[in-house]
Amino acid sequence: YAAREAVVAALEAEGLLAKIEDHEHALPHHDKCGTVVEPLPMEQWFMNMKEIAAKVRPVLVQQDIQYAPDRFRHYAIEWLDQIRDWALSRQIWWGHRIPAWYCTHCSADGLIPMGDLDREQALREGNRGQARSQRG
Numbered sequence: 362y363a364a365r366e367a368v369v370a371a372l373e374a375e376g377l378l379a380k381i382e383d384h385e386h387a388l389p390h391h392d393k394c395g396t397v398v399e400p401l402p403m404e405q406w407f408m409n410m411k412e413i414a415a416k417v418r419p420v421l422v423q424q425d426i427q428y429a430p431d432r433f434r435h436y437a438i439e440w441l442d443q444i445r446d447w448a449l450s451r452q453i454w455w456g457h458r459i460p461a462w463y464c465t466h467c468s469a470d471g472l473i474p475m476g477d478l479d480r481e482q483a484l485r486e487g488n489r490g491q492a493r494s495q496r497g
Contacts, residue, residue, distance in 0.1 A: 406449040414441040
């Protein structure tokens, strides 16, 4: 809990701490060593699914595609009507690698297709020119 104490000390030093109260809540623990796993809120990436659902719904309603069994078509339409944005980054404990990069040298950003190991290696080595030439 050293980080918590450091945050409290920093807030007190700046005169920004109003009060400290005890609050009981469940914290997850690491399976093997029992260490407390503190959540770390981070920026998340989302894909707007409403635009995609708006294009798919008319196709389902007009029965331009076959749905098997057809009696479940209405469930798909209801799901599209209640669609929520998709969290691409899915903040979970162990994390998922997403095919995105940000260059700290030139501020370029973009997506790396999964499996594009040559481009990924070029970015790691700082060879931005080679990475750009390999962009699809």
